[in-house]
Amino acid sequence: MKKIILFTAAILSLTTVDAQVSFRKMQNMIPRSKDGLNMFDVRKDDVPFDGISVDLGGAFAMQFQALNSFNDQREGSYIASNGAVISGNSGTAGYRLNNLQNNFNLPAANLTVGAQLADGVHVNLDVYLSSRHHNETWVKGGYLQIDKLDFIKKDFLTDIMKYTTIKIGQMENNYGDAHFRRTDNGNALLNPFIEGNIMDSFETEMGMEVYYNREGLVSMIGITNGKLNQGVAEFIPAEATPTAPDPNTTVSPTILAKLGYDKQLNKDLRVRITGSYNHNANMSANPWGSDRAGSRYFGVMSHQAYSYNGVPNPNNFDPASNATTGRFSPGYANWYTAFMINPFVKYRGLEFFGTLEFTNGGDKKGSDASRSVDQYAADLVYRFGKTEQFYIGARYNVVSGNISSQTEKVNVDRFESSLGWYMTKNIIAKLAYTNQKYSDYSQYSGSSLNDLYGGSFDGIMFEAAITF
Numbered sequence: 001m002k003k004i005i006l007f008t009a010a011i012l013s014l015t016t017v018d019a020q021v022s023f024r025k026m027q028n029m030i031p032r033s034k035d036g037l038n039m040f041d042v043r044k045d046d047v048p049f050d051g052i053s054v055d056l057g058g059a060f061a062m063q064f065q066a067l068n069s070f071n072d073q074r075e076g077s078y079i080a081s082n083g084a085v086i087s088g089n090s091g092t093a094g095y096r097l098n099n100l101q102n103n104f105n106l107p108a109a110n111l112t113v114g115a116q117l118a119d120g121v122h123v124n125l126d127v128y129l130s131s132r133h134h135n136e137t138w139v140k141g142g143y144l145q146i147d148k149l150d151f152i153k154k155d156f157l158t159d160i161m162k163y164t165t166i167k168i169g170q171m172e173n174n175y176g177d178a179h180f181r182r183t184d185n186g187n188a189l190l191n192p193f194i195e196g197n198i199m200d201s202f203e204t205e206m207g208m209e210v211y212y213n214r215e216g217l218v219s220m221i222g223i224t225n226g227k228l229n230q231g232v233a234e235f236i237p238a239e240a241t242p243t244a245p246d247p248n249t250t251v252s253p254t255i256l257a258k259l260g261y262d263k264q265l266n267k268d269l270r271v272r273i274t275g276s277y278n279h280n281a282n283m284s285a286n287p288w289g290s291d292r293a294g295s296r297y298f299g300v301m302s303h304q305a306y307s308y309n310g311v312p313n314p315n316n317f318d319p320a321s322n323a324t325t326g327r328f329s330p331g332y333a334n335w336y337t338a339f340m341i342n343p344f345v346k347y348r349g350l351e352f353f354g355t356l357e358f359t360n361g362g363d364k365k366g367s368d369a370s371r372s373v374d375q376y377a378a379d380l381v382y383r384f385g386k387t388e389q390f391y392i393g394a395r396y397n398v399v400s401g402n403i404s405s406q407t408e409k410v411n412v413d414r415f416e417s418s419l420g421w422y423m424t425k426n427i428i429a430k431l432a433y434t435n436q437k438y439s440d441y442s443q444y445s446g447s448s449l450n451d452l453y454g455g456s457f458d459g460i461m462f463e464a465a466i467t468f
Contacts, residue, residue, distance in 0.1 A: 025053040026116050028147045028165070032057055032467045033425040034389075037190055038346065040180050040262070040272070041220065042165040042211050044147065055114035055124075059186035061465040063194065066102040067434070069300045072454025073443070095449055097303050105298050106132055110140075110186040120148025120161070131185045132294030133323040140185075140292065141204045143169025163214040170230070173203045174220060175256055175278040175287065176340035178355045178377070185293035188465035192381045192393045193418045194432045195296045197355060198328045199375045199399050201278075201340075203290040205254060206230060216263040218274055222256035228285035238365075246366030252282040252335075260342075272344040279337045282365075287338070288330055294323030297434070300457040301325055303449075326436065326457070328399050328412050330373040332361030349383040355397075363404050373401025389422040405446070411439040430463045 027047045030039045073095060109129040116122045125142040128134065146166040149156040172179065182196035207224025238247040260274030278287060302325055330336075338359040345352045360372040379395035399412045414436040421429050438455035 049119035053116040057112040059110040059467040061186045061188040062107040063105045064462040067459035069097045069457040108186040141170040143171040165211040167209045170206045176276045177342035189467040203287045218260035220258040224254040226251045226254045244364045244366045251284040254280045270346045276340045295326045297326030334362035336361030351381040354378045371402035375399045391420045393418045
């Protein structure tokens with residue numbers, strides 16, 4: 001924290017050292033306030049360049065949680081393969097899901113620092129000051145955004161760059177549109193709900209994305225090095241096995257693409273639909289399990305320490321080490337290919353946003369075996385009031401597919417309803433009800449009891465957030 005304070009002080013001191021430095025005269029930046037609602041990808045504006053300018057912002061969010069978890073496991077008994085209930089099994093003695101108190105979660109906080117370096121060129125740095133996954137301060141990522149090439153030569157390729165944007169750096173992969181509506185740690189102002197999708201895609205990798213948006217056309221192509229954690233260590237192949245005859249440990253690039261249509265048809269109606277592609281042939285990181293912040297549903301569907309067959313179980317409730325409770329990851333370990341379709345329609349105060357996601361991948365190096373997991377989500381939000389400062393919304397989300405630990409498909413579904421109030425453009429208060437259910441999970445996961453067997457959780461949550 002001391003380093004962050006010193007860094008911020010140094011930025012502020014620039015205003016006295018160089019008279020050209022000013023605040024918030026940034027070009028082509030999506031607002032972090034309510035004005036940034038339903039802005040996707042990148043944008044172009046006509047803000048003039050007025051010398052080096054600095055952008056300094058933050059985001060804070062806290063929740064009051066009142067959720068309860070349930071499953072069909074029973075202490076002191078188990079269900080045999082023939083369906084008979086056998087009592088007195090000492091292996092399950094002491095087992096239960098965590099009892100969760102109605103109380104506040106760990107508050108989340110972000111810091112954003114940016115600078116307009118030249119006409120059409122700005123840099124952005126995002127820092128997590130406090131998060132569920134990492135309680136300490138760490139850098140989420142940073143990137144350079146180029147909207148003009150005047151630094152090469154005045155009006156260089158100006159007809160192309162009028163519609164083109166280039167982003168380079170360690171940044172959030174632009175896969176689909178759903179991640180623009182998700183909560184990003186302390187930044188919860190643009191999400192009408194408390195959580196994102198059950199299968200929540202988020203990943204930061206080193207790479208480049210090129211956008212070309214013109215007269216309703218939405219397009220992007222990107223490539224990254226496929227690594228969440230950067231390094232130059234040599235990859236050494238593992239020993240071959242019958243199930244993995246070619247255990248290649250090479251990390252392949254991630255290929256990203258997006259194509260769509262976005263048009264304000266008249267003053268009342270806007271229509272947008274995009275299709276996105278995400279592929280990695282030899283993966284290092286998992287797009288559905290790489291969020292460094294964590295979910296909003298603290299401790300749900302997790303159990304306290306217990307002894308199973310005389311072996312202590314290490315799965316204590318630790319918000320940091322078990323940071324994604326309530327979410328689902330397909331858990332691919334070799335390769336994956338994913339497609340996402342996102343329709344968005346806004347008619348006056350009524351909004352519809354959908355997600356159709358189709359994924360498949362492999363679990364073992366050198367094996368052609370693959371499995372698939374699909375996701376469907378739809379939310380309806382009605383905004384009202386003089387400035388649409390109030391809203392009411394509902395979302396239904398389903399995930400269905402195969403996991404590596406069992407042969408039959410599993411299903412997870414969630415219903416979430418929400419009420420919200422923008423007290424100002426930078427302050428929001430939300431109240432939400434959530435009900436999530438797990439179906440077709442086996443009673444055991446390996447030799448341990450499966451917390452998700454016949455599982456469900458429900459309850460209410462309150463969230464207050466400030467972003468500037």
